[in-house]
Amino acid sequence: MRAFPRSPLALRLGLALALTALAPSVMAAPHKQIQADAEQYQGEALKLLERLVNIDSGSGYAPGLNQVGGIAIEELKKLGATIELVPNTPDKSNHVLATLKGTGTKKILLMAHMDTVFKEGSAAERPFHIKDGRAYGPGVMDDKGGIVAGIYALKVLHNLNYRDYAQITVLLDASEETGSDIATDLIKKTAKAHDITLNLEPGRPADGLVVWRKGSATAVVDVKGKASHAGVAPELGRNAAMELSHQVLQLGKLGDEAKKTTINFTVLKAGDRTNVIPDQASAKADVRAAVPEEFDRIEQDLAKVSANKLIPDTEVKTSLQRGLPPMPQTAESDALVTIAQGIYGELGRTLTIEGSGGAADSSLSASVGTPTLDGFGIVGGNIHTPEEYAEVGSVAPRIYLLARMIMEVGNK
Known part of the structure; x- marks a missing residue:
């Protein structure tokens, strides 16, 4: 289990027990007004989702990101939020921090992201549309559905004049x-100042939340060989492409299924002319691990195993570029799960719980010791593909879930 810098073990376990003690209070009939408002808002929420989806906001595309941010800011200001923009240099987009002050005791961080994996022009090619109960379009569930769920959960609480929390911060990441680096520092700093983080990444296809995530890293392999004419004197060269192929095959076996560690080579580059033995080659691999110690092991094994070369007189260098840390399952997150499952039970629904091989901003929140639970966005599937979808029928239940979750943890 990851060490938590914020508080000693006894304090963390005390928090987990306190959160768990809340669970019986939520195993009851639905909160009628929240349920009615969530259902009434579904059509309006879908219209907002359509506006957001029909804006290209791929990572680094500042015009679209700032347009999405502007729409969200407009909605959050209506609820009384104060707004701070944090520049995400050098692409000239902005992260958004929206703050609501209450009268309770707990500070709650809601996180979502505005960027998608889709290039400019995707919104025009595949605009928002609904078919057979599913909404489609670039970023419809990852993570524009999360932005919408957050805004409308806060609208529901605003209608109740509910302010029994110390502070709610909505952090919208542009990257x-x-x-x-800017987003990483911002998330860690903000999360550390809050008691609980609820991340608005998509709800899982089985109508679930995410209680743990793998961390991410990139393995890099660089090979230096010697150029020569491929037809006249290939024996005088040292083929960097062939050596890279050898390295990819052997280094690709460094994963550990039992520990949920994977390494998959995804980018390979070598040569630019068919008649020249390439003297340079490189490869990158996606590395995922559930525990940080596995990244240490992979880094060491890359260097050790790569010493076994196929082509004499080539040079092979390896490195591991670490990304997001793992998000571990903890006593605190389990306690939050118990509360969330009780809330969904109010609607007669079952909330599933799972882990994910994908890294997310929740990993950064958890890394500073803030109890974190993920997957509070609209339910969907086929993430990062042209067939990405969001379940229309999940909109109202997810608004209800998030609004009630904020109520249950806001003043305890």
């Missing part, structure tokens, strides 16, 4: 898909 979650690619990551950035």
